[in-house]
Amino acid sequence: xxxxxxxxxxxxxxxxxxxxxxxxxxxxxxxxxxxxxxxxxxxxxxxxxxxxxxxxxxxxxxxxxxxxxxxxxxxxxxxxxxxxxxxxxxxxxxxxxxxxxxxxxxxxxxxxxxxxxxxxxxxxxxxxxxxxxxxxxxxxxxxxxxxxxxxxxxxxxxxxxxxxxxxxxxxxxxxxxxxxxxxxxxxxxxxxxxxxxxxxxxxxxxxxxxxxxxxx
Amino acid sequence: xxxxxxxxxxxxxxxxxxxxxxxxxxxxxxxxxxxxxxxxxxxxxxxxxxxxxxxxxxxxxxxxxxxxxxxxxxxxxxxxxxxxxxxxxxxxxxxxxxxxxxxxxxxxxxxxxxxxxxxxxxxxxxxxxxxxxxxxxxxxxxxxxxxxxxxxxxxxxxxxxxxxxxxxxxxxxxxxxxxxxxxxxxxxxxxxx
Numbered sequence: 168x169x170x171x172x173x174x175x176x177x178x179x180x181x182x183x184x185x186x187x188x189x190x191x192x193x194x195x196x197x198x199x200x201x202x203x204x205x206x207x208x209x210x211x212x213x214x215x216x217x218x219x220x221x222x223x224x225x226x227x228x229x230x231x232x233x234x235x236x237x238x239x240x241x242x243x244x245x246x247x248x249x250x251x252x253x254x255x256x257x258x259x260x261x262x263x264x265x266x267x268x269x270x271x272x273x274x275x276x277x278x279x280x281x282x283x284x285x286x287x288x289x290x291x292x293x294x295x296x297x298x299x300x301x302x303x304x305x306x307x308x309x310x311x312x313x314x315x316x317x318x319x320x321x322x323x324x325x326x327x328x329x330x331x332x333x334x335x336x337x338x339x340x341x342x343x344x345x346x347x348x349x350x351x352x353x354x355x356x357x358x359x360x361x362x363x364x365x366x367x368x369x370x371x372x373x374x375x376x377x378x379x380x381x382x383x
Numbered sequence: 384x385x386x387x388x389x390x391x392x393x394x395x396x397x398x399x400x401x402x403x404x405x406x407x408x409x410x411x412x413x414x415x416x417x418x419x420x421x422x423x424x425x426x427x428x429x430x431x432x433x434x435x436x437x438x439x440x441x442x443x444x445x446x447x448x449x450x451x452x453x454x455x456x457x458x459x460x461x462x463x464x465x466x467x468x469x470x471x472x473x474x475x476x477x478x479x480x481x482x483x484x485x486x487x488x489x490x491x492x493x494x495x496x497x498x499x500x501x502x503x504x505x506x507x508x509x510x511x512x513x514x515x516x517x518x519x520x521x522x523x524x525x526x527x528x529x530x531x532x533x534x535x536x537x538x539x540x541x542x543x544x545x546x547x548x549x550x551x552x553x554x555x556x557x558x559x560x561x562x563x564x565x566x567x568x569x570x571x572x573x574x575x576x
Contacts (some may be wrong), residue, residue: 176557179556179557180553183556183560185538185553211560212566214564215560217513217567217570218513219531221386221517222422224510225418225422227418229502232434233437235409235417235431235434235438236406236410236413239409239438239439239442242435243439244434246439295480299464312402325536331401336494343424
């Protein structure tokens with residue numbers, strides 16, 4: 168029988184199926200003659216089985232992730248723009264960049280050119296970051312995406328409210344869903360749609376602010 | 384969009400200005416990242432917030448991303464780092480939450496108590512004890528354990544994800560399993576498993 172010391176640490180690798188095939192075969196042969204290692208493997212296997220079962224039980228509800236995209240774009244729209252630079256920081260970064268380029272070759276003539284370049288860069292634009300326009304497009308695009316997801320969200324609320332009304336025939340819940348839809352749709356024409364449905368449901372349900380929106 | 388397009392191709396499309404490519408990447412990975420984070424932080428709302436943060440960070444950094452590793456590895460790296468930050472912050476400012484009440488699975492069980500209430504409660508309790516045992520691992524042990532056991536990452540991929548040597552990942556995994564064995568042993572010694 169081989170010494171257990173030769174197989175130290177292999178029990179975990181074996182139960183995790185991390186051992187190369189040849190080593191696994193050798194270890195299995197050792198297990199046949201070693202009760203201690205067999206018990207260790209069995210105990211580890213139980214640990215992994217019960218943790219696997221417990222973790223497998225954690226499942227996501229079907230609708231859990233439907234708002235993730237919209238919330239990502241909301242987060243992007245709310246965040247400050249990337250690499251926003253003040254005039255001072257821009258000058259500093261240009262000086263650093265130009266200094267790095269000119270290291271070891273600092274003549275008066277080249278220095279003059281560098282100063283001219285800095286002045287041009289500060290007042291016209293950043294020649295070392297040509298992707299600024301692309302970043303702007305992306306920021307605008309994030310807003311557009313967020314709006315797109317908001318529209319989808321509003322439409323989904325409308326569908327849910329209609330289903331509640333026609334299938335479940337629950338007037339109170341339908342009204343509260345239309346109210347929620349109105350909040351989501353603030354500033355859009357969807358508010359008028361929600362108001363119309365609310366009026367049909369409960370003629371007196373609209374408050375003064377809603378009436379104002381309608382008259383708009 | 385064609386599902387056969389690989390992630391790195393989608394990243395290239397995003398980098399050239401095609402916004403839809405990022406949507407497709409989110410669609411592919413939101414469930415995996417959310418599941419991983421839910422297992423890690425064991426709180427539904429926190430897992431959702433961190434998932435949003437993962438994609439937010441990915442979006443902001445993707446413009447300069449270079450395909451040195453797989454996109455999924457990079458995404459898990461962001462998620463793993465945020466999960467570690469979360470656990471560190473929680474360790475500094477412990478909050479005594481309702482625990483498993485936040486996990487959908489626990490809610491599902493609770494709604495099904497009428498079918499076999501005693502068994503359901505026992506299952507729920509056992510699940511809670513086991514998940515709490517995983518919570519007692521150090522942040523690094525926990526992240527290695529979850530990534531390699533439940534996210535299907537090989538040791539090498541986990542090492543890339545966490546910026547560690549493969550040997551270090553293996554050490555964390557060994558320690559995690561040994562620790563779980565120590566914590567959970569009383570359960571089956573008392574015939575509860």
